[in-house]
Amino acid sequence: MSAKPYTHASHLRPPQLRHSVMEFGRVILEMGSSALLAPVFRSLPQGDGHTIMTIPGFMGADGSTASLRKFLKRRGYNAIPWGLGRNAAEVRMASLDDFLVHRRQTEDTIAERIEAEFRDSGGKVSLIGWSLGGLYAVALAHRFPQWIRQVITLGTPYGDPRGTSIYKLMGRVYDNRVAVDEEALARWVDYTYSEGKLRVPVLALYSESDGIVGAGIARCEGDPRYVTNMAVMASHVGFPFNPLVFAVIANHLVEPHERWALCRSDYLKPFVRLAGA
Secondary structure, eight states: OOOOOOOOGGGOOOOOHHHHHTHHHHHHHHHHHHHHTHHHHTTSOOOOOOEEEEEOOTTOOGGGGHHHHHHHHHTTOEEEEOOSOSTTTTOOOSSHHHHHHHHHHHHHHHHHHHHHHHHHHSSOEEEEEETHHHHHHHHHHHHOTTTEEEEEEESOOOSOGGGBTTGGGSSOOSOTTSOOOHHHHHHHHHHTTSSSOOOSOEEEEEOTTOSSBOGGGOSOOSOTTTEEEEEOOOOTTTGGGOHHHHHHHHHHTSOGGGOOOGGGOTTTHHHHHHHTO
């Protein structure tokens, strides 16, 4: 299958500096808001018990998604960690192509775990990937739709990584003395969509105030028949702790006729309004 056309020129604006600076302060507020809204969460749709695997972001481990799994378990799901330690901690890359090799190897390992869970439970597995974890999840959905029920991604940088605030710091991908390898950047972006046909629903959550991933590269460009891109109000670090994100996830995991009207809660109205939802 041929790769998707590579377009990036108008999407390279990194996040605003004020959003980047406020990241860690905002995540504390998001954690506190989730605790405050716990009574509201009890009115969200109840899950059907199927397995959901959480995949952490770059340099994140299972502890970073523990709050999200706890929330999902309370909604009635079998929420499991990816169990592979810290994401990309061992990578010492000289180029994006080196990282692509790592991505493929990581996906293969995740796929083994998904297949095992599928065989044990008899049901397909949903994936929730945060940031880099979302790239794995969507690529896996293209490759292994027979095992995957749906995918939700949180602040995932689908586009040109120069649209992030930490591009220059992520392992020093390129030597600053040489020109940027545009072809390697194209391969990095296109890889997510390049193998297999998408037959799995994908919900891509992104934030206009994300301090790490610019909104211009945060939308999934998979088959639009299966992909929904939705803006929420969240910091990048706060995605797996954010109360609105929790509510949207719980709502999306169930059948449409079972979904809860988010805006009917006075507690969530400010979040929904400010997110543009």
